[in-house]
Amino acid sequence: MRILPGTSSTELGLNIASNLKIPLLELEFKYFVSGESYLRINGSVENQEIIVIQNTSPPQEKNLMELLLIASTLNELGAIRVHCLVPYLCYARSDKRRLTGEVTSHQITLDLIHKSGIDSLITANVHNPEIFLNTNKELKKYNIDCTQLLITKLEQSKGKDWFIVGPDKGRYNEVRNIAQNLSKPFATLDKYRDPHTHKVSVQDTGFDCRDKDVVIVDDEILSGGTVFAAIEILKQKKPSSITYFCVHALSMEEVFDKMKQVGVTDIISTNTIPRTDIEQLDITQLLSESIWENFL
Amino acid sequence: MRILPGTSSTELGLNIASNLKIPLLELEFKYFVSGESYLRINGSVENQEIIVIQNTSPPQEKNLMELLLIASTLNELGAIRVHCLVPYLCYARSDKRRLTGEVTSHQITLDLIHKSGIDSLITANVHNPEIFLNTNKELKKYNIDCTQLLITKLEQSKGKDWFIVGPDKGRYNEVRNIAQNLSKPFATLDKYRDPHTHKVSVQDTGFDCRDKDVVIVDDEILSGGTVFAAIEILKQKKPSSITYFCVHALSMEEVFDKMKQVGVTDIISTNTIPRTDIEQLDITQLLSESIWENFL
Numbered sequence: 001m002r003i004l005p006g007t008s009s010t011e012l013g014l015n016i017a018s019n020l021k022i023p024l025l026e027l028e029f030k031y032f033v034s035g036e037s038y039l040r041i042n043g044s045v046e047n048q049e050i051i052v053i054q055n056t057s058p059p060q061e062k063n064l065m066e067l068l069l070i071a072s073t074l075n076e077l078g079a080i081r082v083h084c085l086v087p088y089l090c091y092a093r094s095d096k097r098r099l100t101g102e103v104t105s106h107q108i109t110l111d112l113i114h115k116s117g118i119d120s121l122i123t124a125n126v127h128n129p130e131i132f133l134n135t136n137k138e139l140k141k142y143n144i145d146c147t148q149l150l151i152t153k154l155e156q157s158k159g160k161d162w163f164i165v166g167p168d169k170g171r172y173n174e175v176r177n178i179a180q181n182l183s184k185p186f187a188t189l190d191k192y193r194d195p196h197t198h199k200v201s202v203q204d205t206g207f208d209c210r211d212k213d214v215v216i217v218d219d220e221i222l223s224g225g226t227v228f229a230a231i232e233i234l235k236q237k238k239p240s241s242i243t244y245f246c247v248h249a250l251s252m253e254e255v256f257d258k259m260k261q262v263g264v265t266d267i268i269s270t271n272t273i274p275r276t277d278i279e280q281l282d283i284t285q286l287l288s289e290s291i292w293e294n295f296l
Numbered sequence: 297m298r299i300l301p302g303t304s305s306t307e308l309g310l311n312i313a314s315n316l317k318i319p320l321l322e323l324e325f326k327y328f329v330s331g332e333s334y335l336r337i338n339g340s341v342e343n344q345e346i347i348v349i350q351n352t353s354p355p356q357e358k359n360l361m362e363l364l365l366i367a368s369t370l371n372e373l374g375a376i377r378v379h380c381l382v383p384y385l386c387y388a389r390s391d392k393r394r395l396t397g398e399v400t401s402h403q404i405t406l407d408l409i410h411k412s413g414i415d416s417l418i419t420a421n422v423h424n425p426e427i428f429l430n431t432n433k434e435l436k437k438y439n440i441d442c443t444q445l446l447i448t449k450l451e452q453s454k455g456k457d458w459f460i461v462g463p464d465k466g467r468y469n470e471v472r473n474i475a476q477n478l479s480k481p482f483a484t485l486d487k488y489r490d491p492h493t494h495k496v497s498v499q500d501t502g503f504d505c506r507d508k509d510v511v512i513v514d515d516e517i518l519s520g521g522t523v524f525a526a527i528e529i530l531k532q533k534k535p536s537s538i539t540y541f542c543v544h545a546l547s548m549e550e551v552f553d554k555m556k557q558v559g560v561t562d563i564i565s566t567n568t569i570p571r572t573d574i575e576q577l578d579i580t581q582l583l584s585e586s587i588w589e590n591f592l
Contacts, residue, residue: 033518041397061357072404103335108368115411222329
């Protein structure tokens with residue numbers, strides 16, 4: 001068993017390998033002037049089981065392509081099994097064909113991963129776990145819930161009276177789980193997305209969080225349309241503070257700046273998408289455990 | 297039979313469809329804030345044969361991913377056969393494993409294209425036609441030689457005494473073919489690439505092109521390292537003029553500026569990579585004919 005840190009996850013790969021005391025395989029890479037990637041795997045892989053650690057965070061297609069190139073090559077070079085750890089799985093949002101002719105990129109991405117010779121995939125907080133787990137049964141899949149890290153973080157905080165809020169009903173189970181773990185109340189707002197215009201509207205569901213420390217729990221953030229609508233509704237309920245948490249912090253810095261301007265006290269994410277402008281909870285230990293459990 | 301112009305080749309797709317009088321399928325697309333693509337195929341594809349026209353010019357991985365997404369979806373929606381026309385085929389340069397562990401992306405890219413449900417592929421001036429044609433035999437492949445367009449262009453020029461030069465021996469057959477068509481002399485220089493450093497050196501092969509109008513014929517240009525070395529050697533031979541031609545003009549504008557500074561009179565490419573800063577020969581007619589011959 002060896003760990004191969006990919007182009008987009010060098011540091012995470014090194015940390016997980018050191019955590020689990022698994023020997024490393026080195027990847028040599030550079031970019032041609034055209035922008036295409038040159039990749040070379042240094043070290044023997046024949047009859048070895050390899051874990052590739054490669055995020056498909058932005059630029060998604062480049063990072064995914066490099067994962068597919070690495071996996072195919074490991075197979076060509078005689079690896080007996082290839083696993084991959086992809087903290088943020090790209091293209092997972094388009095998982096249902098709502099309108100005729102729509103491309104459901106989630107399933108196609110999983111197929112590409114499997115067809116490139118990957119046997120199993122660990123990812124974190126995939127957009128729709130049910131669809132994820134029921135697509136391409138030949139590819140073994142594990143979805144790690146990083147909100148565990150949030151629970152630990154909230155448990156450790158002192159003098160705060162938490163109230164957990166989901167910005168839409170899709171987050172109900174996740175939000176209930178966090179609230180139950182903390183023995184705190186929770187609620188979800190109601191979100192509607194127009195399938196044609198993709199416009200989102202958010203409605204109040206009549207709960208009371210006055211003088212509570214509200215935590216909005218999200219899976220990923222892009223433009224923040226839903227969240228800003230949610231924040232407006234929450235502010236009218238006069239909470240003591242509003243904390244915003246998301247697993248995958250994909251958005252531009254401006255979105256977080258604007259969030260602070262409208263009254264959000266703290267912004268936290270995991271480092272499934274590493275960045276330095278907000279507080280991040282480290283996924284290394286959690287993902288190491290998942291590799292230990294599922295691959296070793 | 298229908299033509300579907302992809303995201304990266306809308307204009308070319310419309311022109312070829314109009315040329316061949318083949319009905320169009322419309323592709324709706326937009327980009328999410330994360331950068332990921334939303335795609336939707338408008339119109340019925342069931343039991344239809346579809347030709348997707350999608351370049352994999354820069355950003356290569358994004359354009360390739362969109363091709364794979366479109367092709368997979370056409371298959372899901374019941375198309376009976378999917379062909380594709382990809383004027384510039386990305387990742388075709390890394391076609392041989394020179395050092396242990398190197399990723400040979402050319403073969404993997406062809407496999408990805410085939411596995412996404414594409415039956416046949418037309419491309420232009422692929423880096424190594426022999427390897428291209430002998431890889432993945434299940435995918436029908438056609439490599440169109442766009443230097444035909446250069447021959448026509450040179451034939452029409454008046455008062456010029458052409459001498460055709462290949463910057464390396466790999467271009468020998470191509471250069472000889474052009475020269476024979478024009479009944480003009482030709483020669484190739486000698487290029488060596490160090491497999492470790494990837495550094496290129498070019499050597500004279502002792503030919504005489506004094507007072508001739510030299511045309512350097514290249515397949516694609518990136519940093520221009522080889523070409524600038526070739527130009528230096530050619531200048532010492534006192535030609536009347538130096539024209540530089542490449543099929544795929546992938547390089548930055550600066551490279552062409554520098555080429556003019558060191559004495560290149562004319563720079564010409566095909567529009568397999570569309571751009572406006574140099575003269576381009578239009579591929580529409582040539583590629584339409586290839587579709588007519590191979591798919592209709």
